[in-house]
Amino acid sequence: MDNFRLHFMASDHMVFDDDAQSVSLPTTEGSIGILAHHSNIIMAVVPGEITYRVANGDEDTVIVSDGLLKVENGEVMILVDTAERPDEIDEARAQRAEERAREELKRANTNRDIALASAELSRAMSRIKYSKKKHRV
Amino acid sequence: MASTKAIKNRIHSVGDTQKITNAMYLISSTKMRKARREAEDTKPYFDLLRREIRRMFAVGTDLSSRYYDADVDENVAGGRNAILVITGDKGLAGAYNQSVLKETQALIDRSDEYRLYVVGDYGWRYFKSRNANVCETFTHSMHEPSLAMARDITMELLDDFDRGDFDRIYVCYTEYGGSMSAGVPMHDRLIPFDRDDFVPQGEEKDRDASTVFEYEPDVETVLERIIQSYMVGYVYSALVNSYSSEQNARMMAMDSANDNASDLLDTLEKQYNHLRQNAITQEITEISSGARSLSSKGK
CATH class of the missing domain: 1.20.5 (Single alpha-helices involved in coiled-coils or other helix-helix interfaces)
Known part of the structure; x- marks a missing residue:
């Protein structure tokens, strides 16, 4: 499975900044999953749970509030107001x-x-x- | 002239006061460093957010919403304004509170209708005692600026704004002007904000234009949600700026109080020594003249 770079940032700290296999997150259009080689896209993140699978297969879940998702040339950036385990x-x-x-x-x-x-x-x-x-x- | 005992008392009391002003100086400097460090941590996030907003404005040049407007004339007086005022909780900070209150008063005078949202006990008491139109349910102290607090403030303001209570939101705060300055009182329009603040420039413009993004469901929806986060960042930076200015103003006030106390102690010390020397001289004179009269009798 291909990995992609995930920058996951809350307003006051970095949640995750490394290679990941997949990430699923709640958006205005419902829950979506992102894998490597996704096309360029920008979406609004709504409050809910974000789950990401890191390169070694471990999964992690955080609760987030409003934010933004951006996929640019295979790199994924998630900006959220708050992120708490x-x-x-x-x-x-x-x-x-x-x-x-x-x-x-x-x-x-x-x-x-x-x-x-x-x-x-x-x-x-x-x-x-x-x-x-x-x-x- | 006062007695030596009175002067000694005075020296003690000035010394005690100096201990307090010195402690307040140290506390303020610690508080300020902490707030600035926390603000530094959030900077990368809001810089990125700002960049994405710029990108969206570049794509949707014809976008318009109640949150942002292409042309609001800043010079037009009047309108229904909400004014977020950021003051300190306590005095003893030089002219810090007065300057921002003056700035607010100028803005009130220009508005047809206004409602005040006051952060900080000092401003709250000030406007309450003058029967200004203060939002009663809005109670925030200025003990330590935090993102959670900025979020609460922004949401309360936006709730009232969305209900149509007013047309604009202003922020009156104090811009931090470095360690040698007491800060500059400012007012900024928070909503509707100016699209011109978000024009991409130079290199970034070229780079942004070269990548094409798909927006789901559309630019407007995404932008609307992001802008609220951006406002939280804006309010937070106004809070941190004001808080730093307040602590800095207090440090400067306490520093000069310390200097004054030292000067006063010097003078008092001299006075005390002078009096003591006088008393000694007088005593010696008395003793020696007494001795002389005794010995002259003895002859």
Whole structure:
């Protein structure tokens, strides 16, 4: 099976930049698969799962948000806003919830607001703690 | 003249203040370095994105959408504007907050109708106390710029824009001007943005023209989706620029506070020594004159 070069980049880090055998990804036109020697094309990627098979046959899956796919002269480039592995997702969401709760707490004026926001904050913090523990196992 | 004890107290309190300003200086410089490093990491991505947008505009020269427009006259006043204002959370940063607020006020004065989306507690309090038209549900602090935050901000703005609440979105932020400058307050139009910003030039133009791409389903659909990602990048860079300027302004303010404290300490130290010397001299004079009178009696 022929390999092709896959540049897979999220906005804040490189996900994968090496030879791959195949990649399947969700687009506005439905899920598509790409092999080597694909014709030149540009498509919009929609939120979903991208699975790619690397040169030695291993498969990897990441969850992505909106982005762009480009095939240019046999090289495949995928640009997405965010890319997270399934086990990272919970932690990332919990962290965002924590940030939001902190902001609400800062602006809270009444006692009730403060109570609500700090409850939300402690929930978020315990979720982060839990997902970190799960990670390590 | 004050007593030596009062001066000693003063020296202590100035010294303590100097410790605080010095610590704030160090904290700001660390925060700024971290934010700039994170922004560097995202640069390659947004550069690539920008390139693809340029390529699409080159293909579809007759494209038009509510997000981008061929000719919006920047000089025409009025219209319904949404203004995203980026300020800091705290003061003690020289004129940083005031300059960007002034820039915003100028933009408000030019609009027929406006709504403010304020990032940062300082700006929020400022406009609230003046009963400006602030979007109540839009609450973002400026503690640390992140892509997730830029994404939330952009989506909130676009939601209201798509509902037809306003015709344009402006961003008021502070452009980072290097370590010796307090930054330059700016306003930019985010939507509809100018296609002229995306004209491919020179070598890149030739190279892009030589490769033909198929667009699925069509250029317009792809472009529409990409442009939102691009806006997130734009908002993020405005956040990082403002944040760096804020930290830099704070570093400069704290640096001069440090210098002032050192000067003040010097003067106080001299005053203190002077007073102490006076007291000693006086004591010696008293003792020696007392001794002389004793010994003259003894003769």
